[in-house]
Amino acid sequence: MTIKPPGTASEAASAARRRPRRSIPAGRKLRRAGWLMVAPALAHTILWIAIPVLATLVLSFTDYQVFRAPRWVALENYVELWNDDVFRKATWNTIVYTFFTVPVSMAVAVVIAVLLNQKLRGRTIYRAAFFLPQVTATVAIAMVWLWMYNPQYGLLNGLLSMVGVPRQIWLGDPSLALWSVIAVGIWQGIGMKMLIYLAALQNIDQNLYEAASIDGASKVQQFFSITLPMLKPATFFVFVISIIGAFQVFDQIYVLTDGGPANATTMMTYEVYRSAFQNFRMGMACAQSVVLFAFLIVLTVINRRLTGGDEK
């Protein structure tokens, strides 16, 4: 077989859609098989996710306090959100958080995945180590970061004092708290992304590297000319999922800062949670979710436009 340039597979898919196949009894049978294969997942998703999502959309136009039947209020929730300083702050924080955590943890993850894909002594241990934050209980992670960030005895201030920098109140200082949370976000996000890249690396044809070596390409050149392009479908996935995940960051905020100090680290999902389960304002929580949804849709569309997604 000949070595195809990257993107072949997706080309195949879109090409197949464009022109009818000649020799293969394609067409209807193929389409029907496609639908059959998607059907169970589609049915499940429609029932358990699409209906709740639709309900969210409808309820966002109501005053729904859970105790009482929803009351239609048209755009009132959205108007209130528009004037709500806290939600505006939460939106901004979410954007900043996403902007910094996603690219950094993706870059670190892809490099680590490539490194840990080589034959290396103790490779299994390394892989497990980098994946551990993903499986370690959130309470344990929170305990450790609270300890690292502790202004009195924390590790970070210990290191700073060695180089003569005054101690910082990592989570208590409004100008530092968001950055401290972002650092945890990067740290915790590496594991899953690494795993996906590691899996994706297995799908790259080794012949590509051999051919490139023969042509005299260096490792770094190979990384940029072969590995990254071949990882494009995985990267699209990781990117989209990471943005969605970052926009919905909740656990870290819940255990580390509760959105404080003075709302310096509150996030959109944290406000959704507060509206829904602390304030019993389900309608408002739905409106906040729809705003979040709108942001994500726009980002995903831009992402697909800019990078061409995974299609050619």
Place this chain on the structure above:
Amino acid sequence: MKKETRRVKASLAAGAAAFSLVLVACGGTDNGSEARGDANSGDSEVSGDITLLTPIYEGNEGKQLLEEELLPQFYEQYPEVTVTVDYTNFGSLNEKLTTAVASGLVPDVMMMGVGWIEAFASNGVLADLGEHGVTIDELSGDFTPEILEGGVWEGDLYAVPIMLDTRFGIARKDILAEAGFTEPPGSFEELREYAIALTERSDSGELERAGFDLLSMDLRQMYEVFLFANGGSLFNDDYTEPAFNSPEGVEALQFLVDLVQEDEVEDIGFSSTDIDVHPLLNGRAAMAVGHNNLWIQLQEAAPELADELMPFSITGTQPGMFFGGTLATVSSGSSHPEAAMALVEFLAGEEAALAANEQRGNVPARTALLDSEYVQSNPLVQFAMENLDVAQREGGVPQWLEIRGDFTPAVESALLGQKTAQEALDDLADGARAAMDR
């Protein structure tokens, strides 16, 4: 084509097989009612299967207490009633209640916090206990008025208090003695004076001991203690307007701001609600606003300090103490209201309530329990009970659950100097007013 369909079928069958494999373990459909005592004496007029949703009794010991001691006694009295218990904790109680109310599947008996009754009662979720024979008058001998008020909405009783969570001043006697103080501070000015004297910093200015710790407590509850001590209140008398931004309220907050910013008796970040050890227990604070359950932590981790903890009322223009707590309610939709009522009366009764309080290190709501052995053996709880006449609660308006979440950021912004005390409380009051007008 035929072949194809067969393959499809085969695939689907495989899918179904995988699926049913999963369900093999799902045989049990027995219902989970608690085993019932087989005593045949007791009130057999009252009957029914009822459900109990509870954020207390949630740990292992709590569960044992409820299932092995309390419920058997209850079944002896009411052999025809069965109780199914749904355990949760305060952290997830809201989620449980929200889904329950939204789906209409409301547990017959629900435990809730002080400040919650207003919202649930005003929306018709709770049964008026007066209609089932328990009236305010009847209970007014057993509870102080302010505590009973926590279960009242618009003149009707909707909940019976079981236990209280109180917050008040706690000092380390030994540390105070080192500085020559033998009595706890009796006024805001004394508190400040003590706190300044007791604060210790290293040569490099690093705080080693806070003279007065106010950051280990949820800032809303901490502020409320000072608000009450300064003669302020959360709302006006007829609960139509927020009142925490009154001059008394602003003064109380300003006092706290000054403690942190001017007197530097504690640095922001020195402690927080996330800490696992209270700074009083490891000598990192000389005084603090504390919770009565600090005693439990002490017994477990630092029993040698038992004689050194000294509770005191934070006193401004009056002694102030804050209480929250747990109350038992009955669902308005319960199909066995008598059984539910019986369970509420039982769990809130002297014996059961005492056991539940002892298990959690909390303050019994019933005045008579002051003389119990448990209360007499726990100095913090005893102190709280002896001073219940000055204790004040939060809530009062149905929108309290909406309003309360904004307190902590507001107090924080004042302590951090982002806003003045007046601005912070005014903004907070604007939000509260908007919620109340909605």
Place this chain on the structure above:
Amino acid sequence: MTATTTSASHGAGQPAERRPRVNARRVLLTVLLAFGAFTMIIPFLWMILTSVKSPAELIEFPPSFWPKEWVWSNYTEALDAAPFATYFRNSLVIATGHTLITVFFGAMAGYALARIPFRGRELIFLGFIAMLMIPTYTKIVPQFLLVKFMPLFGGNDILGQGGSGWLNTWWALLIPGGLSPFAIFLFRQFYLSLPRELEEAARLDGLGEFRIWGQVYTPLVKPAIATVALLTFQDSWNNFLWPLLVTTRDDLRVIQVGLAVFQQEGTTQWAYLMAGTTLATIPMVVLFLVAQRYFIQGFATAGIK
């Protein structure tokens, strides 16, 4: 540095004088990796060390890292605190169930979305992604209502009225969370990256689409299956809120809900909590070690020729 095979052949076939340079790079690499790995392990280590500390040591200031005295009895006491055997079994059944459902139906759907051209495919794909964009906390109430009003279950009539539906049943624990668009999306991306020659050849041979999926392509995405299985299992194993909401009976509760018994208001029993949490984490570490064995390059020659 990109590939196993190439770096291995370097070692064997290089002239001797180039070795030191390679080794220096190796050392630097190892140091960097070891440092990175260490920062990742700290919380896990902390969790284990905390789980064997005594209450007195836990309040020390500043906190100790290494326990002075190893209180292993924390483990037995923690296990005695609740019916953890039941919780563990329940979690295992649910997580395994979710994993099987997700891998099977997710792979099938992912394959169709990646490799079978049919009308509406793009729309369905984008729909799946969009479904990930609403936070759990708003979806959870409608989902709860769906479960409660499930017709003909739990005493409900055909309109879903009158009973408790799937509440307090295995259905509620297994089905709603059984399949996530996340898995479908991931599978699609992996099927997408496979070469097209295979399907053309298979279709020419007259293989049906389900066979092409099951016999030709799926063996090539084992790493993806391992990834999805691992992430699904872990997600399900760690889920707390949903199992708490849809069950009231102790015999249906799961390990994360069980662990909450150690977190009482104000008086969290850290040592027990960490002991229980450590035990709850071990299955996932084991699962990872098993799954990662599939991340070994074997694709190049395995499938194509």
